[in-house]
Amino acid sequence: MDWLQVVVLSVVQGLTEFLPISSSAHLILVPVLTGWPDQGLAFDVALHVGTLSAVVLYFRRELSDMTVSWTRSLATRRLDADARLAWAVILGTIPVGLAGLLAQDLVEAHLRSPVVLAVGMIAFGLLLGWADWRQRGTRDEHEITWRDVLVIGCAQALALFPGTSRAGITITAALLTGMSREGASRFSFLLSIPVIVLAGGLEARKLLTNGHPVDWSTLIIGAVLSGITAYLCIHYFLAFIRRIGMQPFVIYRLLLGAVLLWIYL
Template structure:
């Protein structure tokens, strides 16, 4: 690796982790266009840690309130809005955890090809566009029912199909269930926290077992750049989503998917 590769990959990961455009598609496209060597498992862990730090810092006040209310609910058995949201994030994470354990081998081998990623980009991108155009919901996160949470969690499990985009499919499901764009994005970002924690844990375990050498300078730079770009992405996406909608991302996904098909077919 060199510094240009570190900078580009970190920024790409930070931006695409939370935008509904599929980080897996971009992390495959970058080496195709640049002919760079694989960045290695250690750097992948660093990039995910940066994204995790960004979402934790951005939602720090919400997370503190949610954690306090969740702990209190364990003893009082009473749920205020913050406790309900904390339980919703936990419930919404269960389907993707089970699906990841059940289909990990298939996902990493059969479905990891650029063609399947292109199919996911186009197909689920069009579904996102339809959900945004057809369903003009106004419900807030606090108005979600447990059935809504479970359906969004099941949708998140579908994101294991490469090219789907975890943020994209969860926002799609939330929009179809009547949530506003801002509420759909906010819940999607909160749902990302346990998923990224699980991903970092699994990758970290593989890294320890592999004994791969670590370039700590590149690791720290990757964490910082990924974190800053992810934080800015979350901030501006939430600020402008009501005005710009999902259609620009849909167009981008379709164009990118067609480009991948043109290269690999």
Template sequence: MDWLQVVVLSVVQGLTEFLPISSSAHLILVPVLTDWPDQGLAFDVALHIGSLAAVVIYFRRDLAAMTASWTRSLATRQLDADARLAWAVLLGTIPVGLAGLATKDIVETYLRSPVLLAVGLIAFGLLLGWADWRHRGSRSEHQLTWRDIVVVGCAQALALFPGTSRSGITITAALMTGMSREGASRFSFLLSIPVIVLAGGLKTLELLSLGEPVAWGVLGLGAILSGISAYLCIHYFLAFIKRIGMQPFVAYRLVLGVVLLWIYL
């Protein structure tokens, strides 16, 4: 990897991890469109670490309150808003964790073609646009019901199909349950934490089993750039989501999907 590839892939990962436009699609597409070599497993792990650090730092106060309330709930068996949200994040991760373990080899072997990416971008982009237009409500992430948690958690498992976008499908499902744009987005970002931990942990174990040499400078730069761009993405996405809505992201997905179909069909 040269330094241009490191910078581009790191920024792309950071910006697309939390936008509803599919980070996996962009990380697959960039090497395809640029004819760069695959970035490798170690670099993927570094980018995930950067994204994880960004979301944890951004939501550090929320996470501290959720952790304290969740710990108390274990002893008192009483749930306040923060404890309920913490349980929602944990329980909402179970479907995608099980689906990921069951389909990991299938996804990585058979579902990485640009045509399938295009189909995912278009189909789930239209679903996001419809949910934002017809079903948007006013409830925040602290007003989730157990039904909402099941719906959003199961929807998150669909993100294993490339082009879907984990943030896109969870925001879509949350909007369809009657949550506000900001509430749906914040819950989606909180849900990303255990998912990134699980995915990064599996990749780290796989990397350690390979015993390959590690280019620490490249990995460190990738993690830093990914973290900075992800943090800025979260901040500005939440700041402007009430005004801009989801339609610009829907349009982007449709255009990108059509371009990919035109190139590869």
């Protein structure tokens, strides 16, 4: 890869991982639209490391409190708000983990096309817009119920469908259960941590077994750029979400989906 490709892919990953606009769709589309060669598995792992570092750093205090309370709950069998949130993140990850094991090969082989991406962008974009317009509650992530966890966790499994957006579908489901925009977004970001760990771990495992040489300077720069971009994205998204809502992202998804259909149909 040349340095322009490294910078563009790193920034795209950092911006789209936590916004409801589908990071996988953009990483597939960038090489298609630019003619660049595939960035390779090693670079994908590096981008995952960068975005994971960003979300862990941003929520470091919450994660520390959740870890302490979760550990205590194992001994006392009592759940305070932080322990409940930690269990919610763990249990909410199970559906997408199972779906990934069962359907990942099918998705990779048959669904990673621009037309499928366009359909996913439009359909799930409309669903996000409807959820944001129809029902917004006041509950934050610490007031999540086990029913909410089941709904959001199962919805997250749909993110395997290209163009869905993991952040988009989990925020949509959380809004429909009656959570606030901020609460839905913060829970979506926390829920991303085990998902990124699992996805990055699978990619790293493949990387370790393929025996190809690794350009460490490119990987480090990619991880740092994606991490910085993701951290800023999380910060400003949470700062402005109450005022801007989800509709700008819905409009972006609809426009991008329409352009892709126009080009590829």
